[in-house]
Amino acid sequence: MSLSGVWTDVVGQASAVDVLASAVAGEPGAMTHAWLITGPPGSGRSVAARAFAAALQCAAGGCGDCRECHTVLGGTHADVEVLSTELLSIGVKETRELVRRAALSPAGGRWQVIVAEDADRLTDQAANALLKAIEEPPPKTVWILCAPAIEDVLPTIRSRCRSIHLVTPSTAAVAAVLVRRDGMDENTARVAALASQGHIGRARRLARDPDARSRRADVLALPRKVGDVGSCLRAAERLIEAVKADVAATAEVTDAAERESLKAALGIGTGAKQPPGAAAALKELEKRQKTRATRSQRDGLDRALVDLVAFYRDVLAVQLGSGVDLVNEAEAPAVQDVATASTPEVTLRRIEAVLACRTALETNAAPLLAVEAMTLGLR
Amino acid sequence: MKFRVERDVLAEAVAWTARSLPVRPPVAVLAGLLLTADENGLALSGFDYEVSARAEVSADIAAEGRALVSGRLLADICKSLPAKPVDISIDGTKVNLVCGSARFSLLTLPVEDYPTLPEMPSRSGAVPADVFAHAVAQVAVAAGRDDTLPILTGIRIEIDGDTVTLAATDRYRLAVREFTWKPEQQGMSAFALVPAKTLADTAKSMTGEVELALSSGASGEGLVGLTSSGRRTTSRLLEGDFPKYRSLLPSESLSYATVATAPFHEAVRRVSLVAERNTPVRLSFSAGELVLEAGSGDEASASEALEAQLDGDDIAIAFNPTYLLDGLGALDSSHVRLAFTTSTKPAIITPTTAEGGGDGTEYRHLLMPVRLSG
Numbered sequence: 067m068s069l070s071g072v073w074t075d076v077v078g079q080a081s082a083v084d085v086l087a088s089a090v091a092g093e094p095g096a097m098t099h100a101w102l103i104t105g106p107p108g109s110g111r112s113v114a115a116r117a118f119a120a121a122l123q124c125a126a127g128g129c130g131d132c133r134e135c136h137t138v139l140g141g142t143h144a145d146v147e148v149l150s151t152e153l154l155s156i157g158v159k160e161t162r163e164l165v166r167r168a169a170l171s172p173a174g175g176r177w178q179v180i181v182a183e184d185a186d187r188l189t190d191q192a193a194n195a196l197l198k199a200i201e202e203p204p205p206k207t208v209w210i211l212c213a214p215a216i217e218d219v220l221p222t223i224r225s226r227c228r229s230i231h232l233v234t235p236s237t238a239a240v241a242a243v244l245v246r247r248d249g250m251d252e253n254t255a256r257v258a259a260l261a262s263q264g265h266i267g268r269a270r271r272l273a274r275d276p277d278a279r280s281r282r283a284d285v286l287a288l289p290r291k292v293g294d295v296g297s298c299l300r301a302a303e304r305l306i307e308a309v310k311a312d313v314a315a316t317a318e319v320t321d322a323a324e325r326e327s328l329k330a331a332l333g334i335g336t337g338a339k340q341p342p343g344a345a346a347a348l349k350e351l352e353k354r355q356k357t358r359a360t361r362s363q364r365d366g367l368d369r370a371l372v373d374l375v376a377f378y379r380d381v382l383a384v385q386l387g388s389g390v391d392l393v394n395e396a397e398a399p400a401v402q403d404v405a406t407a408s409t410p411e412v413t414l415r416r417i418e419a420v421l422a423c424r425t426a427l428e429t430n431a432a433p434l435l436a437v438e439a440m441t442l443g444l445r
Numbered sequence: 446m447k448f449r450v451e452r453d454v455l456a457e458a459v460a461w462t463a464r465s466l467p468v469r470p471p472v473a474v475l476a477g478l479l480l481t482a483d484e485n486g487l488a489l490s491g492f493d494y495e496v497s498a499r500a501e502v503s504a505d506i507a508a509e510g511r512a513l514v515s516g517r518l519l520a521d522i523c524k525s526l527p528a529k530p531v532d533i534s535i536d537g538t539k540v541n542l543v544c545g546s547a548r549f550s551l552l553t554l555p556v557e558d559y560p561t562l563p564e565m566p567s568r569s570g571a572v573p574a575d576v577f578a579h580a581v582a583q584v585a586v587a588a589g590r591d592d593t594l595p596i597l598t599g600i601r602i603e604i605d606g607d608t609v610t611l612a613a614t615d616r617y618r619l620a621v622r623e624f625t626w627k628p629e630q631q632g633m634s635a636f637a638l639v640p641a642k643t644l645a646d647t648a649k650s651m652t653g654e655v656e657l658a659l660s661s662g663a664s665g666e667g668l669v670g671l672t673s674s675g676r677r678t679t680s681r682l683l684e685g686d687f688p689k690y691r692s693l694l695p696s697e698s699l700s701y702a703t704v705a706t707a708p709f710h711e712a713v714r715r716v717s718l719v720a721e722r723n724t725p726v727r728l729s730f731s732a733g734e735l736v737l738e739a740g741s742g743d744e745a746s747a748s749e750a751l752e753a754q755l756d757g758d759d760i761a762i763a764f765n766p767t768y769l770l771d772g773l774g775a776l777d778s779s780h781v782r783l784a785f786t787t788s789t790k791p792a793i794i795t796p797t798t799a800e801g802g803g804d805g806t807e808y809r810h811l812l813m814p815v816r817l818s819g
């Protein structure tokens with residue numbers, strides 16, 4: 067089937083889109099009240115969840131142009147609740163409101179859709195609080211849970227959901243989107259798509275923002291900067307700084323835009339005195355932005371580590387002469403240098419060191435310590 | 446969009462609509478108030494995803510159109526305006542407001558991002574606003590407040606021809622209120638479960654005659670609408686099975702007591718002061734007398750005796766003092782009648798007079814007793 071409307075942004079996921087679109091079309095047995103969308107970071111889980119939600123609310127099944135599609139995708143639709151937590155875990159407090167929402171009739175008469183973007187972050191108690199609501203929701207309530215992998219979600223929850231798996235989109239699919247939607251030239255699009263390793267949002271930023279490219283180059287300069295202990299520690303510090311700068315650059319724009327629109331909506335700064343509750347509302351936004359920054363930094367660091375793994379994989383490819391396309395085409399000389407100066411065994415050991423650092427960070431290790439341990443291991 | 450409207454008319458309508466806007470909007474546009482000028486006049490709308498409010502007022506419309514502006518700001522501005530006609534027009538991304546020598550320019554919010562407002566269901570019937578508000582308040586006290594049991598946070602509305610029944614329960618008490626009204630169609634029947642807080646707040650703000658609209662058919666399904674004097678509120682409904690409460694109301698009781706409401710209420714409050722939070726207050730009824738006690742043994746304790754009429758066997762029964770106070774407080778009669786079967790079965794409170802009686806079904810408040818150990 068050809069992709070159109072809201073589905074055009076669900077890149078490289080033909081089979082998943084097929085299943086979701088048939089559910090929207092009301093084909094017999096295709097619809098159910100609880101879905102679990104899984105897929106690796108960057109595969110577009112939340113994009114797919116929102117597209118599905120929009121298609122359910124749209125009278126034309128997801129045209130992409132009507133008011134319902136527009137407000138779902140923009141996050142203001144009355145009947146689509148998105149829990150996109152910046153917290154590291156989702157507790158009972160956050161789920162209470164969802165349980166209530168699940169029991170309400172839709173204001174627009176179609177569906178009451180509840181999207182939980184990080185179902186893998188539900189605590190056991192929170193999951194228990196949701197169980198009944200997910201198992202027997204009212205006829206018009208639909209749950210869409212997202213997580214990296216099925217195993218990340220508690221068995222009691224996942225057994226109640228129909229599962230949809232997203233794959234890492236192909237380089238060609240990502241490049242095509244950059245050309246079509248962002249008007250990039252083919253070469254820039256291809257290089258960015260390769261470098262992003264199938265992460266669409268990342269690819270778009272690399273293609274559009276030269277600063278993002280140079281910050282990434284900073285990260286990839288690390289393998290040539292590790293020598294004695296002092297240089298390793300400096301390299302670790304530098305990596306963390308680079309990630310912080312990268313995250314801050316994106317956050318700055320979003321944060322300011324959010325603040326301005328909230329101020330306008332609350333009627334602040336137009337001369338009249340500050341309305342009651344405005345300060346609290348702004349403070350709440352600030353808090354939300356702060357937790358989001360913490361989360362983005364973790365995600366950003368993880369992405370940097372994924373980039374490093376890809377770099378060493380390129381090195382290995384050169385060392386083994388496998389002739390595959392390099393992920394880091396722009397860094398080909400550096401890849402060559404490192405490949406000549408080491409052996410495949412050393413490269414494998416270095417990949418292990420980076421992966422060990424990722425694991426440590428997943429279990430909440432202090433970032434600087436974990437990265438220092440890694441850079442020392444990269445010598 | 447361009448229109449002229451009277452200052453008081455605008456200020457009142459804006460104040461009423463802005464009242465329902467969320468103080469901490471989950472998305473910025475929800476803090477906006479939508480102005481719609483068309484051939485019917487001016488409409489002001491607000492929405493917090495659950496409840497929508499819409500006030501319609503007459504205005505001289507020079508050009509039709511829509512604009513979304515900060516609700517709080519507009520409400521503040523309206524309060525400060527001189528008593529002169531107000532001219533409002535849209536100019537690019539600004540809304541200009543001119544009233545006498547006062548001029549304001551308000552930023553518009555993106556109207557295309559504003560959520561679709563719910564459609565008003567069609568009218569089911571009407572009842573005087575004061576009757577409705579009082580009835581709602583009488584049952585709302587028994588509604589639950591735990592959001593993890595959403596069904597119990599609602600008020601069930603049942604329409605059966607010219608009788609409307611409201612009911613709410615949190616499993617420890619149940620309040621049921623009946624009243625008659627003017628249905629749109631004879632013999633109609635409908636039911637809905639409305640969030641109790643929303644219904645109580647809305648009912649309180651209405652004047653004159655309230656028109657109630659319950660969902661029927663495809664458009665506006667799953668909504669309740671309340672209209673009075675050009676002001677319309679819709680609320681989403683709670684979905685799920687409300688407890689079959691009629692079977693909880695015992696068909697007959699073994700003893701009945703009649704007590705003057707106000708002294709009873711005061712006495713419960715006094716004796717419960719000594720008790721730790723929510724430890725029970727014990728009531729012992731015998732011929733001509735009611736003894737109230739709270740606390741025991743080593744703790745502080747209190748007791749008080751009141752005059753009471755008893756018809757039937759003596760009975761001792763205990764209640765959560767807060768629930769008992771809520772039940773007595775919901776009555777509007779000089780006397781209360783309590784009907785008992787045993788000390789472990791629910792008691793029923795109904796309004797009555799000094800002469801007794803009170804078999805009516807207008808208002809019934811059922812209370813689960815607290816089992817006393819030993």
Ligand SMILES: [Zn+2]
Pocket residue numbers: 124125126127128129130131132133134135136
């Ligand atoms: Zn659409």
